[in-house]
Structure formats: structure tokens, C-alpha cells
Amino acid sequence: MEKSLTLKHYASTVIAMLFVLFSLNAQTGFTEYHGKVVDGRTNKALEAASLSINNTNISTIANSEGEFLLKVPNNYSDSKVIVSFLGYNTYVLPLTELRGSEQPIKLYVAVTELSTVSISAFKDAQSLIRKVFQDKNNNAGNESVFMTAFYRETIKRRSRNVSLTEAVVNILKQPNSSEQRDIIGLGKARKSTDYKRLDTVSVKLQGGPFSTVYLDIMKYPEYIFTEESINSYRFTFDEPSTINNRTVYVVNFTPKDNEFRINYKGKLFIDVKSLALVSANYALDVSDKRNTRNLLVKKKPRDVEVYPLEAIYKVDYKQKGDKWYYSYSNLSLTFKVSKKRQIFNKVYTLSSEMAVTDWEIYGVNKKIKNRDRLRPSVIITDAISGFSDPDFWGEYNLIEPDKSIQSAIDKIRKSIEKEKQREEKNTVNG
Incomplete structure (x- = not known):
């Protein structure tokens, strides 16, 4: 079983x-x-x-x-x-x-310089970060936004794809100032999983598109920088950079110690003029195996232990007028599965990413029906199927597949076509 x-x-x-x-x-x-x-x-x-x-x-x-x-x-x-x-x-x-x-x-490459006034505006990098989160509502619109996004989720055993899920989703993105959480509705979707390559353990991601939406740390700051945890990080200025021809502060952060079970390190990119977060790249500190063992796991067999080898996160924002909106996020989790009475451990990489491809201010003409709404606990690979139609996505924008993913898609289509031919042959012979 x-x-x-x-x-x-x-x-x-x-x-x-x-x-x-x-x-x-x-x-x-x-x-x-x-x-x-x-x-x-x-x-x-x-x-x-x-x-x-x-x-x-x-x-x-x-x-x-x-x-x-x-x-x-x-x-x-x-x-x-x-x-x-x-x-x-x-x-x-x-x-x-x-x-x-x-x-x-x-x-x-942009040559970036910051004036002495800009640099001295904050006594240290931590005071800048505090200001960014204190003023996060000022840089975001007060309206709900209806977004169309493309979501892809892959699971690899070593370097081979064993599961692939793609979906176009609708997101009712709530303002940062609202306590309401975002709503996600499933539009079009397709998936294929080769459970034989997963062996006796079936690896699944709980949350699906929510796993990427919750990386929006301007909407969900409690997942990384709370009033309590922000003091546990050391913030330092790095060389400034540029995005969309605008100068950005670059702030490095690392944990001062390991008093929390979950600690991160990474970079924050902050627009100099508006103090809006433009991008964030960070990773989970997995150096302490005793502390992180089974950390990312909600459910597992008794004889299995899971050790994260790498957990990397990224989120980007785009400017429209004088406001900033969630645009893109991804996560990549690599972990080792150790099973009792098995000599060799299994290494899996689970990745998911979502890109907003269109959006508009929410209106009554745009709704996510209850039957289409996903639960934050959804395991999306259990709910969908597809891959037979090469023109499946039509006019929807998507993230172009990597060669390895495209190869997997081609194999899936060939397998479906062969199955259809066998069924047709059996029907004729019958």
C-alpha cells in the first residue's frame, strides 16, 4: 500500500x-x-x-x-x-x-549610486526595515484586486521529473490593510504523476497555489518578520542596486542566534523613494539537522524521517502608478527521505512558482464561485488531470516550460496518444 x-x-x-x-x-x-x-x-x-x-x-x-x-x-x-x-x-x-x-x-548593468542624504536617512538597516513594514499599507492600494496567474508545481527525484502540475488560477487579492485572507479559484489545470518513480513514498505539497501566495510578506509579514522576530535578525546594508530604472536599497539579514526553530537569511530590495519592498530572496537555515528534522512535513509514515537540505524562497512586486502589487513568487525545497531498513536515502526537490499575468481592480463583474475556490489545505495534484491537448492554454500567458519539463510533457502526450490508439484498436477488434 x-x-x-x-x-x-x-x-x-x-x-x-x-x-x-x-x-x-x-x-x-x-x-x-x-x-x-x-x-x-x-x-x-x-x-x-x-x-x-x-x-x-x-x-x-x-x-x-x-x-x-x-x-x-x-x-x-x-x-x-x-x-x-x-x-x-x-x-x-x-x-x-x-x-x-x-x-x-x-x-x-545599471551603475547605482546613493547620495549621502539617502544613506544617512536611517541610522542603521534595521530601522529601515522597521519603516518598510510600518508603512507597508501606504505603498499598496486600498482596493481588492482580481488577478489571473499561472502556477506550476514540480516534484523531482534526483534530476528526474516525477510529478508536474500546471494551473491558471484567479486570485482575489485583499489589501495589505485588510485582515481578510486572499481567495484563490481554480481555472484551468492539468497534471501527471509517475508514482512508480516516487517508489513507496508519495510526496505531495499541501496548499498548492497558496504556498506561493503566502510568500507575499507585505500581506503576510507574520510568516517571517514579526515584532518579536525582527529583533532576532542582524540587518546590514549591501551595495545598492536597480530595478526598473529605480534605485533600491539592498539589505542583508541573518539570524543573530538560533533561538527560534525557524530562522532565515537573505536579501531585501527596497525602493529608495517609496520605501516599498521590490523583491525578497531568502532561505531557511537548515544547518542544524536536529532542529529542522521533519520541519516541513505535516504528515508522514512512522518509519520515515525527512531532513531539509535546502529551502529557497523569492517574491517580487511590480509598480503601477504610485502603488506596488504582488507579481511573482517561487519556492524550492530539497529534502532527504530516510526510511528504516533501507540502505539508500531518497532525495527529492519540490518546486512551485506563480506569476501574475494580468490583473484589474476588483469589481462586481469578477467573482470566484464557491465551487471553484481552493482551500489553503488543498493538495492540487489530487484534484486534476490532463496534458492531452497541446493548445490547452489558449490565450493565457504562462511560464515557458524548462527543457526538462517540456520533455516530460512530450512523453505524457505520447503516452496518452498510445493509450488512445490501443483503445481504438481494441474497439475495432471488439
Whole structure:
């Protein structure tokens, strides 16, 4: 009988070149732009580079290989695309320039300087961080926002994909000032799990899209920086950086000691003018195995012990007017599963990410029906199936699959096609 291991997410948790390819699908009313964002000197992919259409809320994110797919309605064909990446100057170009052109576009690393006045505005980095969280409501809108987002969840055993889930979800994002929690509704979704590769332990993520939404530390600061825990961290200024041609403070944080069971270390990127959080990259301190053993696990068999090897988190925000909105987040958990009477341990990596691809101020015409609402305890892999239709997503923007994920999708489709052929053959013979 298959045993289950359920993981619960704890969030208390310079030159570059953009290669663009153009393809047109006029019948469906939108145009697809494929490309890749890489560092021009090292050729390293610029993971999570942001691409958005000017004067709209349409956007997408590059995958871990720097590749992207951006779907733009044809009525925006005269618009401009904005390409941005932390530490680089933002590049803006007309969509029309991309048609039929494969010419690389160079992005330059931003040279960032802070005036003495800006640096001396705070006596230390901790006072800046306190100010950011005290004023978090000032930099966010007071209205609820209806967001469309793409969510992907993968589980790997070593380097092989054993589970893949993708979904378009609707998010009713509540204001930071509201005590109401965000609501997520399931739109389109598909998944496949090869339980044979998972062996006798079935690894699942509890929370699904909520695991990424709860990384929004401006909405849910209690998961990482409470009034009590903020004093337990050491904050220091790093070299300033740039995002979307705006200067940002860079603040490093590390635990002063290990008085809490859960400790994090990472970087916070804060807009100099508005003091809004622009981005946060951090990781769980897993150095103390006794302290973190089974930390990320909600349910497991008695003869199994789970040791986190790495837990990495990221959240990004985008500016619209003078307000900042949740835009993207991801988590990556690598852990070792030790089972009694087994010589070799199993190593799994569980990743989930979500990118907001469109949004609007919430109105009565946008609702998430009760039957579509997900529970924060949802295990989304248990609820959906699919992968047979290559045009499944239609006009929805999504995160372009990595090659390993695309290979898994192709294998799934071939398997489905073979199964259909066998069924048809049996029907004819019958």
C-alpha cells in the first residue's frame, strides 16, 4: 500500500541579450512572442526576468533557462514591451520591432549610486526595515484586486521529473490593510504523476497555489518578520542596486542566534523613494539537522524521517502608478527521505512558482464561485488531470516550460496518444 508524505510550506517562510522570435496566430486573436534572456558576457540565463506590455497589466516571467512566451492580444500590437531584471537597466522596445527579427537586444548593468542624504536617512538597516513594514499599507492600494496567474508545481527525484502540475488560477487579492485572507479559484489545470518513480513514498505539497501566495510578506509579514522576530535578525546594508530604472536599497539579514526553530537569511530590495519592498530572496537555515528534522512535513509514515537540505524562497512586486502589487513568487525545497531498513536515502526537490499575468481592480463583474475556490489545505495534484491537448492554454500567458519539463510533457502526450490508439484498436477488434 502506498504511503504518503505531505509537505507543508512554512514561510515563517553588464550586458545582457534578449533573443526574440516571432510567431503569429491570427485566428485566436493574439500574437505569441518567444525568446530568451541571457547574460551577454557569461551567456547565463537570466531567470525570472520580467516582460510586460506598457500601459497594461499583461506580463510574464522568463523560466530558469531564461526562455519566455508572451501572448499579446492583437489590439495591443502597437504597444511596447518592457524587459526588466534586477541590477540591469530596463529596456523598452515596440512590439513591431520584433516581427521577423532575431537580432539580440543588449541590456546594460545599471551603475547605482546613493547620495549621502539617502544613506544617512536611517541610522542603521534595521530601522529601515522597521519603516518598510510600518508603512507597508501606504505603498499598496486600498482596493481588492482580481488577478489571473499561472502556477506550476514540480516534484523531482534526483534530476528526474516525477510529478508536474500546471494551473491558471484567479486570485482575489485583499489589501495589505485588510485582515481578510486572499481567495484563490481554480481555472484551468492539468497534471501527471509517475508514482512508480516516487517508489513507496508519495510526496505531495499541501496548499498548492497558496504556498506561493503566502510568500507575499507585505500581506503576510507574520510568516517571517514579526515584532518579536525582527529583533532576532542582524540587518546590514549591501551595495545598492536597480530595478526598473529605480534605485533600491539592498539589505542583508541573518539570524543573530538560533533561538527560534525557524530562522532565515537573505536579501531585501527596497525602493529608495517609496520605501516599498521590490523583491525578497531568502532561505531557511537548515544547518542544524536536529532542529529542522521533519520541519516541513505535516504528515508522514512512522518509519520515515525527512531532513531539509535546502529551502529557497523569492517574491517580487511590480509598480503601477504610485502603488506596488504582488507579481511573482517561487519556492524550492530539497529534502532527504530516510526510511528504516533501507540502505539508500531518497532525495527529492519540490518546486512551485506563480506569476501574475494580468490583473484589474476588483469589481462586481469578477467573482470566484464557491465551487471553484481552493482551500489553503488543498493538495492540487489530487484534484486534476490532463496534458492531452497541446493548445490547452489558449490565450493565457504562462511560464515557458524548462527543457526538462517540456520533455516530460512530450512523453505524457505520447503516452496518452498510445493509450488512445490501443483503445481504438481494441474497439475495432471488439
